[in-house]
Ligand SMILES: Nc1ncnc2c1ncn2[C@@H]1O[C@H](COP(=O)(O)OP(=O)(O)OP(=O)(O)O)[C@@H](O)[C@H]1O
Ligand SMILES: Nc1ncnc2c1ncn2[C@@H]1O[C@H](COP(=O)(O)OP(=O)(O)OP(=O)(O)O)[C@@H](O)[C@H]1O
């Protein structure tokens with residue numbers, strides 16, 4: 232049974248995709264196999280690995296809407312030991328289509344139950360909303376990995392997210408818990424960043440990872456080359472931080 | 488009949504809220520009256536003006552779901568000449584509730600038709616998705632104001648956005664057009680920013696505003712003080728840029 236993480240925050244642009252890609256890409260280096268699932272209609276995770284969405288035979292859309300075989304749609308990334316269940320633009324219509332389907336919150340968890348390959352980890356990249364696509368992710372996951380940008384609006388959204396996750400824990404998925412909160416896009420030159428980091432750590436001391444992800448332009452360049460940071464610039468500050476974060480995540484899980 | 492702009496981009500964190508607030512706040516200084524509408528369940532525009540969402544008597548939720556009187560719910564911001572139709576966390580459930588309502592795409596446009604005050608401009612802040620809330624914004628609007636962050640993923644989303652807006656033009660709102668594309672979060676020290684800016688300008692030469700919004704920490708500090716940049720730090724580079732942008736937007740409209 233893989234360890235399933237949903238990388239989730241309805242606030243936009245906080246580093247969900249960047250965190251999903253670069254944590255997943257570090258897993259094989261640390262001896263763990265992984266599957267990354269792109270549940271965002273934007274498909275940034277899929278293109279971040281250099282995959283052309285318009286030429287895909289199938290995507291997570293077919294899996295959750297048409298109950299297609301997930302094993303037939305999963306494909307390799309450019310990282311040995313890491314596969315992907317890719318997104319497609321058709322996913323944009325899925326939230327409305329899901330409304331009329333039976334067990335609409337459980338379509339993803341049923342699909343992941345059918346996985347033939349025994350991955351150690353599944354990392355799910357969520358869209359910036361709390362609609363049915365994200366609900367499907369939270370029903371399938373055991374842990375939430377919550378990236379928080381060190382900016383004012385970041386704190387605002389945390390209340391709504393914990394409210395939604397408690398609802399899901401109660402009604403749909405009792406095993407869901409916070410796996411960790413990761414401070415991202417940290418710019419040490421601004422007082423705002425230190426203030427927000429301090430506030431998040433004091434509000435969630437246990438959950439907040441020690442590793443902080445700095446703002447590092449190499450992280451935003453990597454997707455334009457279709458590579459995770461581990462391949463694009465493994466010596467960069469961004470790469471070192473994501474390597475440390477992944478080690479911390481694995482050791483936390485092991486300790487649980 | 489006010490000039491209605493929807494500030495829209497399904498990519499998260501590109502500066503939609505920051506652009507909506509600071510363009511709207513500049514209107515009275517330029518002799519125009521305005522109403523800002525917060526259609527994002529996160530309610531960042533509402534809190535960006537220092538309004539406590541949990542103490543509101545009513546919000547845009549009541550207007551679009553219960554057909555409450557918009558004139559009774561609109562309230563002043565701290566900027567003379569600018570009012571707000573605020574958001575509320577109940578809006579998070581609106582996308583699912585809208586599905587079962589008659590004329591579900593037109594709830595916002597009907598409400599704005601009932602406005603008693605004759606505003607010059609209405610500025611609508613959209614959530615980071617292309618669901619029914621954003622569709623309501625695009626049906627109500629005459630112009631789309633599209634913020635684009637100068638980063639790789641920003642270009643990815645433009646195709647999906649133009650696809651959706653053409654659908655809306657054809658099926659629901661023939662007067663909808665691109666009012667302008669504004670380059671945001673521009674950091675001149677990175678080559679990526681120049682590359683993306685160059686690519687957007689060459690793909691959309693007519694639509695892209697001359698004014699570029701620089702990355703400026705004062706813009707991200709202002710909301711924590713509940714003020715637009717025009718009040719928080721009117722001499723900052725961010726304030727000057729949004730003043731120039733608003734002038735350009737008004738003169739474009741006048742020329743149309
Ligand atoms: N630590 C970092 N340093 C520099 N740039 C970063 C960092 N993390 C993310 N970025 C860049 O910031 C932008 C937003 O990040 P990303 O797309 O990962 O956020 P997201 O939460 O997935 O956004 P969305 O809400 O649209 O899904 C991207 O252009 C990305 O390349
Ligand atoms: N020009 C700028 N300079 C510095 N910071 C900025 C600038 N524009 C926006 N920001 C900050 O970047 C973050 C994202 O901006 P904002 O919230 O306006 O984007 P958004 O597109 O509305 O996000 P969402 O998709 O969640 O609605 C915020 O913390 C904001 O304060």
Ligand SMILES: [Mg+2]
Nearest residue numbers: 247248271275
């Ligand atoms: Mg993303």
Ligand SMILES: [Mg+2]
Nearest residue numbers: 503504527531
């Ligand atoms: Mg916003």
